[in-house]
Amino acid sequence: MSILRAENLTKTYQSGGRTLTVLNSVSFEIQPGDTFSIVGPSGSGKTTLLGLCAGLDRASSGSIYLNNIKLDTLSEDERAAVRNQYVGFIFQNFQLLPTLTALENVMVPLELRGEKRAGKTAQELLERVGLGQRGHHYPTQLSGGEQQRVSLARAFANRPKILFADEPTGNLDTDTSATVVDLIFELNREAGTTLVLVTHDLELASRTQRIIRIKGGNLVSDTLTGNRIATN
Amino acid sequence: MDREIPNIKPQAASIFDPWLWKMAWRDSRRSRQRLFLFMSAIVLGIAALVAINSFGDNLSRSVDEQARELIGADLVLSSNKEINKSTEQFLAKISPERSREVAFPSMVLFPRSQGVRLAQVKAIQGKFPYYGAWDTQPADAVALFRKANQNRQRVALVDDALLVQLNAKPGDSVKVGKLMFYVAGRVMKIPGQSAVTTTVAPTVFIPYGFLPETGLLQRGSRATYRSYYQFAPGTDVDKYLKTISSRLDKLGINSDTVTERKEQTGRAFADLTKFLNLVAFVALLLGCVGVASAVHLYVKEKVASVAVLRCLGATGRQAFLIYLIQTSLMGLLGAIVGALLGSVVQLMLPAVFGSFLPVDVVTEISWKAVAQGVGAGLIIAILFALLPLLVIRKVSPLRTLRSSYDDDVTGRDPLQWAVYFLIVLSITGFAYWQIRDWKMAVGFTAGLAFAFGVLTGIAQLLMVLVRRFFPVSWSYIWRQSLANLYRPQNQTLILVISIGLGAFLIATLYLTQTLLLSRVQLSSSGNQANMVLFDIQNEQKAGVQQLVKNHRLPVLQNVPVVTMRLTEINGRTVEAIQKDTSAKIPDWALTREYRVTYRDSLISSEKLTAGKAPYQTNDQVYISVEKGYLERMKLKLGDKLTFNVQGLIVPTIVGGTREVDWNRIQTNFLVVFPKGVLDQAPQFHVLMTRVGDTQQSASFQRDLVTHFPNVSAIDLGLILQTIDEVLEKVSFVIRFMALFSIITGLLVLSSSVIISKYQRIQESVLLRTLGASRRQILLITLIEYLFLGLLAAFSGIVLSLFGTWALAYFVFEVPFSPNFAPLLAVVGIVTSLTIIIGLLNSRGVLVRPPLEVLRAEA
């Protein structure tokens, strides 16, 4: 049984009377626990695909099944509930809430689920990413790498079944990137989460088990890297 | 298969969810000051509402508590007719505790200061007032005056206003008619009388016993005869009054009781409070517009955070509620601060309204007023804040991936129309709550919508025009500041509306005031009369005319006046018509004393509209009536009016009607008889002349008083001065209210400048990085606010010119020729204020080094 299944995903935009096809009938299936990357040139439709898979956007045609739930027919609020239950996010520009402290940022998904011990769980997560002492700091008081680690802690807070990451290291320097990437894979392995990674970085992509390549909205290749789940 | 049952029930979003409140609180931590700034815009509006309402409450309570002091007695009976023996017997029996008063206008002269003018003379006898006390300087003057009747001492008390105006003081003498009185004291306040009443008719009080010797009460004198009564405690005066009311009606005597006066006064001030409440409400609405625009900017900033929350699984409703809670709490805080401020301001209101108040107002906090002000203010403010807040529901989580995504917040939201509808509904509702008249409430809302609409139109037109005709060839500084007027997140609209409305209020106030004055001044132009002498007896006619000539003044008009009363219309008695409620003929027209002249032609200020000038054929008397009178009396040509001319019954026929130019100082008459009917009737004469300067006027009046003490002179200068003084008092109140709007406008300006500060900082840092000097940035900001201020002030003034023109044309029916110099001053002041506030708030951006600014504000 797959955790994520895309069937003939097509996304078009109407602009100036012309129809722009950004994704053209893309299909694939991901098994639970897989690590998976989407690569392709700029403007090829990677972010669009990620947005569709995570239920942030609606496809023009085709279907998405996340944990066997058909997303296309759900309302925006129902999809929000799905995200809260099963999905974690990591963004290129971190997307921490600037008005909340690091700890509070990590607490949000837990509190949204009405979890009682949100503070304690969040603190443990912060410690896991090495920021146990920085919980009361606001995002502006943290470096880019630290912010991304907070956002990692937040992404894992609700024990997601699948984690989406769009260029997680795009805004970080090489050394920091390495730390963050290691952390992503470690946490992913510990939690047994499925990872969907969008990146330009082929070296990063090669650390996942499977790479799909898109170009001009078309899926051009789907290769297994030979990495296995428990190793890398 | 370990297939989970998917739990995809969306988060239930209830306003009672503690997490939402927690989030609202956490999220506000870093922007609390700014949030409060949004809401500060409503502080003044709510303060004004609370202050006015509290004041209204306190006033009506004070009126209740001091009701008896309003008339100083339990019952007042008054008549315009001389009291004959039998009436006097009847009046004397009503209660043993009775004070008598005769009031009439007369010239008074202060020989020491040579001051002379027409004043109200009141001859008083008895212990009046029974409730409340006279306030005189020196304080013992009242006691002296009270004893004067028995002791036969010629002692007078004089209104402070009169003494000040004629440069006289206690200890002086005053000549009233043929007698000289010793001025024992100045009257500061009498129970039930406001300062405005004294301005209009300043009074000299003399002992009743000396009245005959003054020689002033002659035929034709317009005197009011009053009796003040006190009853044994516990007497039901209103019930007693019912038993004698038919008798009073027959005698033409009016009555006034504490209950009636209390109701009247209460109603009058309730009306005033309501009017002021509407003015306060306008200030509140201005503030709300400010709130809406501030929240709009705030929401724009929060969109990214909302998208993240949505990504993490929050529903649109949850996100919306977080920010609704935030703004509502800040609104509540603003409302509480407003209520506090309002409660303090109301302590000042008795001073502001002082000259109108017939009672001493005891101020205390009115919780009802506080609750109403906070409630009304909060509802409206939240509704206005809702407009921009609604967008939050629609924010797409896709924004986290794409910063440029904009599809979610553009496009119309049907709920937005619902909110607009609610706003209009609550404004109309509020207006109705105040004035209890749907038509006027809708009119108020429509008027407001019109003003807002015009200002919005002007602002939008400006933006379009600047963009269309952008002066590409101008210097960089000008181009940049012009571009600021229409760039995204500009403040053009909000500032033009708020400041424009403030300028509109002030300018309208000023224009109306000058309009009213010009209406009076108009009559003094050319060679028209500016002084009227009246109450000239038959035998004095020649002498007065000679006196006028001796002073080299022209006799412009000299008309006889005969007083009479109406007894029948088309054979029906006045009493019968009065009882017939379906007749709808005003009471005053039936019971008044008619002053009638006789002549066979119309004069220059009159125009025949139907029928003929007065004439007489075969013993039939054809009279001419004024057009408006004809309409109000529901008369037509050929109707029969019967008059009682001092005992003689004279039947007449309406033979013609004429239009009268009331704007001229002229002896204008409702009814004109033909010659030959009234020539032998007891009559007095009115003479019109034109005096030069005040000195000539005064010297003539002094001579007149000396030789003909019973003849009264009224000059236009005096009327103008009186109107001016009354208007001054009224406009002080309105200016006080307009102040709230103006300050609110400036607060809105400050807050919108501060809110857009970060954006400005980034811009100016960028400009400075690109090499712009501090001076250049300062200039850009200055020119931008110059444009905004000028435009707002001009729009407001154009709007007010339009409004006052309508007032002049439709209501006062006078030509409208405003004086533009003071209006330019309004433009200047408003514009400078805008620039100053704008620059003050941008100061932080301008003086600090770019990087430091960016760090601090990030």
Ligand SMILES: Nc1ncnc2c1ncn2[C@@H]1O[C@H](COP(=O)(O)OP(=O)(O)OP(=O)(O)O)[C@@H](O)[C@H]1O
């Ligand atoms: N709202 C929109 N309207 C029209 N075209 C859009 C819209 N959003 C995205 N596109 C287009 O869709 C295409 C794919 O965009 P997408 O962001 O998915 O590319 P990407 O592969 O993520 O590129 P990058 O590596 O630069 O992030 C682009 O050409 C983009 O211009």
Ligand SMILES: [Mg+2]
């Ligand atoms: Mg992308």
